[in-house]
Amino acid sequence: MRLVRRFGxxxxxxxxxxxxxxxxxxxxxxxxxPAEVLGxxxxxxxxxxxxxxxxxxxxxxxxxxxxxxxxxxxxTGAALGCAGALMQGVFGNPxxxxxxxxxxxxxxxxxxxxxxxxxxxxxxxxxxxxAFCCGLLTTLxxxxxxxxxxxxxxxxxxxxxxxxxxxxxxxxxxxMFASTNDGLRAITSWQLGSLAGATWNSVAIVGPxxxxxxxxxxxxAGRLDLLSLGERTARHLGVHVERLRFAGIVLIALLTxxxxxxxxxxxxxxxxxxxxxxxVAGPGHRILxxxxxxxxxxxxxxxxxxxxxxxxxxxxxxxxxxxxxxxxFFFWLLRRTRARSxxxx
Numbered sequence: 347m348r349l350v351r352r353f354g355x356x357x358x359x360x361x362x363x364x365x366x367x368x369x370x371x372x373x374x375x376x377x378x379x380p381a382e383v384l385g386x387x388x389x390x391x392x393x394x395x396x397x398x399x400x401x402x403x404x405x406x407x408x409x410x411x412x413x414x415x416x417x418x419x420x421x422t423g424a425a426l427g428c429a430g431a432l433m434q435g436v437f438g439n440p441x442x443x444x445x446x447x448x449x450x451x452x453x454x455x456x457x458x459x460x461x462x463x464x465x466x467x468x469x470x471x472x473x474x475x476x477a478f479c480c481g482l483l484t485t486l487x488x489x490x491x492x493x494x495x496x497x498x499x500x501x502x503x504x505x506x507x508x509x510x511x512x513x514x515x516x517x518x519x520x521x522m523f524a525s526t527n528d529g530l531r532a533i534t535s536w537q538l539g540s541l542a543g544a545t546w547n548s549v550a551i552v553g554p555x556x557x558x559x560x561x562x563x564x565x566x567a568g569r570l571d572l573l574s575l576g577e578r579t580a581r582h583l584g585v586h587v588e589r590l591r592f593a594g595i596v597l598i599a600l601l602t603x604x605x606x607x608x609x610x611x612x613x614x615x616x617x618x619x620x621x622x623x624x625x626v627a628g629p630g631h632r633i634l635x636x637x638x639x640x641x642x643x644x645x646x647x648x649x650x651x652x653x654x655x656x657x658x659x660x661x662x663x664x665x666x667x668x669x670x671x672x673x674x675f676f677f678w679l680l681r682r683t684r685a686r687s688x689x690x691x
Contacts, residue, residue, distance in 0.1 A: 355627050359640035366644055367420065370651040371412040375659075378404040378412075387413075415544040418552060419650045420643040422541070422605045423615060425556040427642020429601035430616020431623070431635050432563050435570040436594035437492070439503060440621065440679065444481075444602040445613030447503060448510025452484025453477040453603045454611055455517045458533050462525040470551055477603035484510055485595045485602075536610035539665025541650050548608040555604035560639050563597050566590065567631035574629065612665045614672020615642050621679065 372378035378386075378399050385396025386408055399405045426444065433442040433449075444450045456476035459465070468475050488510060492503040522533050535542070569590050572580045577587050605612070619641040620634060627633045645668075653662040 353633075355623070355637055356633065356640065359637060359644060363420070363640055363644050363647070366647045366651075367416050370419075370647050371408060371416050373651060373655055374407065374412065376401075376403050376407045378408060383408060414546050414549050415541050415650065416647060417549045418541055418544040418608065419647045421549065421553045421556040422609045422612070423642040423644070423646025424560060424639040425552075425601040425605040425642070426612060426615040426646070427619040427638040427640075428560045428563050428635055429598050429605070430642070431620040431631070431638035432566070432570075432594055432601070433598050433616065434620055435566075435574065435631055435634075436591055436598070437489070437503065438574065441617075441676075442503065443614065443617035444598065444605075445611065445615075446617060446676065447488050447507030448514060449481055449484050449488065449598065449602050450606050450611050450613065451511050451514035451518075453481030453599070453606045454536055455514050455521075456480030456603075457607055458518055458521050458536060461532050462521045462529045470547065474551060474555060474603055474607045477607050478599055481603045481606075482596060482599035484514075485599050489591070489595060536606075537665075538663035539610040539612040539668070540653075540661070541609055541664060542654075542661060543608060552604045552607060555600060559597050559601040559604065560635075563594075563601070564632075564635050566594060566597075567635055570594075570631040571629075574631075610665060612646070612668050614668050614676065615645055617679070618672050618675050619645055621675075 368380040368383050372380050372383045382397050382399045382404065385398050386405060388395045389398055390409075399408065430443045433444060433447075434440055436442075454477070456479055457473045459480075460473050460476045465472050465476070488503070488506050491506045494502065518533060518537065522530050525533065569580070569585050572583050572585050573587065573590060575583075580587055616638075620638045623634055623637040623641055627637055646664075649667050650664055653664045653667055656662055
């Protein structure tokens, strides 16, 4: 019965994601009914099924603006959701999340550096590579500083995240000071988080990185379940703990860098989604990781839809919307964790 419920959750999340994508792609200044959205997609795939948009404006809106934006929201949300679940498993801490402990901001500094100085050494992959390197260094720093006597300390983890966020914010401020007007606008947009710049090119860059990162994360699920029993038990059962943690850290940096490369700082997705999934499906990573990826994609598609349709002719910052939901959730989780442990000491 529990197995049916768990796999049923994946089916519900997948169906919800498809429905959300069809609705989101048709919503905006030029409304396109979901049936016509599906029909247009099927016709482009060579299947003569369903109605196509009656007006050329609707067709152009779908394929130039809406589909790239929805797909970028899907891969970004999936990367953030999976990275959050993976980070909580690697650190053994329910409060770990790329945005909370500064990994997203570290990756953002790398990408902003590329924008300001116009670096193009790796072509279209330069931003992702710079974000990955800075995100990896930040994750390693947080991991090393939060470890004490073989375990991850909650207080040290949070304080390290605060310090990293402060340093990254200062670095971004210096980059903004040294940048041109175009660079200034780009970095400001990064800090607020937005999918407004979504293009097919950005989807082609972020998509493969996020897919490979999520797939590799799923391969660690069984060992993460053993690690959750404790390091000593995991070692007795044949798990190379430090190798597992390092692989997890690299994947977290990869997923986070792909998420922030074009979307900017979108906080709390990796904190909220894994906990909601865990409440339904339990702590097993074989379900938790893919469900968190699907849940993150659903949440970000829905949040982006609200961001661009809530106010006429204006777009709300996507990162602000996710923080409005995630901030109170984080406070609740913090109090719950403290109450269970009887304090921080």
